[in-house]
Amino acid sequence: xxxxxxxxxxxxxxxxxxxxxxxxxxxxxxxxxxxxxxxxxxxxxxxxxxxxxxxxxxxxxxxxxxxxxxxxxxxxxxxxxxxxxxxxxxxxxxxxxxxxxxxxxxxxxxxxxxxxxxxxxxxxxxxxxxxxxxxxxxxxxxxxxxxxxxxxxxx
Amino acid sequence: xxxxxxxxxxxxxxxxxxxxxxxxxxxxxxxxxxxxxxxxxxxxxxxxxxxxxxxxxxxxxxxxxxxxxxxxxxxxxxxxxxxxxxxxxxxxxxxxxxxxxxxxxxxxxxxxxxxxxxxxxxxxxxxxxxxxxxxxxxx
Numbered sequence: 001x002x003x004x005x006x007x008x009x010x011x012x013x014x015x016x017x018x019x020x021x022x023x024x025x026x027x028x029x030x031x032x033x034x035x036x037x038x039x040x041x042x043x044x045x046x047x048x049x050x051x052x053x054x055x056x057x058x059x060x061x062x063x064x065x066x067x068x069x070x071x072x073x074x075x076x077x078x079x080x081x082x083x084x085x086x087x088x089x090x091x092x093x094x095x096x097x098x099x100x101x102x103x104x105x106x107x108x109x110x111x112x113x114x115x116x117x118x119x120x121x122x123x124x125x126x127x128x129x130x131x132x133x134x135x136x137x138x139x140x141x142x143x144x145x146x147x148x149x150x151x152x153x154x155x
Numbered sequence: 156x157x158x159x160x161x162x163x164x165x166x167x168x169x170x171x172x173x174x175x176x177x178x179x180x181x182x183x184x185x186x187x188x189x190x191x192x193x194x195x196x197x198x199x200x201x202x203x204x205x206x207x208x209x210x211x212x213x214x215x216x217x218x219x220x221x222x223x224x225x226x227x228x229x230x231x232x233x234x235x236x237x238x239x240x241x242x243x244x245x246x247x248x249x250x251x252x253x254x255x256x257x258x259x260x261x262x263x264x265x266x267x268x269x270x271x272x273x274x275x276x277x278x279x280x281x282x283x284x285x286x287x288x289x290x291x292x293x294x
Contacts, residue, residue, distance in 0.1 A: 048281035050274070050277050050278045051278055051282055051285065054275075054278045065278070069275060069276075073279060077278075080282045080283065080285070081282055083289065084282070094290065098288050099285060099288055103284075106205060107205055108169075108170060108202045108203075108205055109174075109206065111166060112170045112171065112174035112176065114284070115167050115171055115174075115176070116174070117288070118287070119176075120291075121291065138174050138175050138176055150288055150289075150290055150291060151290075151291055152291060
């Protein structure tokens with residue numbers, strides 16, 4: 001009788017252990033999510049609503065969405081996101097000012113500015129300055145402002 | 156000869172051509188090609204028109220006319236719409252329509268996947284742009 005009781009107690013104890021683990025795991029996960037949410041709230045939000053929505057997704061949903069990209073593209077997006085999330089609040093604020101101006105450009109002009117920034121990024125600082133000076137004829141003042149802010153070269 | 160519609164960098168070249176940022180020989184080459192290629196001519200003219208498109212100004216009194224029309228629409232609503240509590244009437248109509256669609260045309264798994272794929276591509280493009288705009292000094 002005594003051994004039967006001990007047996008029942010052992011089984012009860014053993015079966016409650018995995019349940020305890022699940023509860024602990026859940027608590028840890030919730031705590032982690034809370035921390036991530038608090039960290040996001042402290043950060044200046046990204047100016048692109050689509051990206052901000054993506055960052056608000058649960059890790060599972062984010063994973064599902066990213067899995068639809070090719071492996072190379074996914075890696076590129078993840079690296080870019082990491083770089084963006086490492087920006088200081090001041091740097092993020094500058095991006096907040098810059099991105100809407102870029103988004104407001106007409107499609108063809110946005111493409112032209114995009115290409116020009118790519119070109120400028122490949123150049124040495126001295127070449128950039130010359131290039132920017134010659135760009136003034138081909139780009140509007142708003143576009144030039146974007147190019148100057150990205151390169152950090154003022155008039 | 157570069158054909159914008161076939162070249163894998165066609166969009167970039169076209170943007171450079173329209174912005175006049177390509178080097179002189181390439182500008183001349185593209186100008187010659189566009190003269191002779193109807194596909195590229197069409198492509199260039201569409202982009203030029205997009206660039207020139209000015210959003211029309213809202214005419215005076217637009218708001219007043221709009222609200223009057225909304226009021227008139229309200230008066231013309233069907234009897235069943237007026238029977239239910241107005242704030243939830245659209246929701247009920249949508250729910251009924253969704254139910255009918257769900258029963259008759261079960262959504263294929265590809266439909267949602269397609270939406271998600273478009274969304275993630277938009278996210279990826281926005282991330283590209285944000286990354287591109289990070290000032291060079293912060294890189």
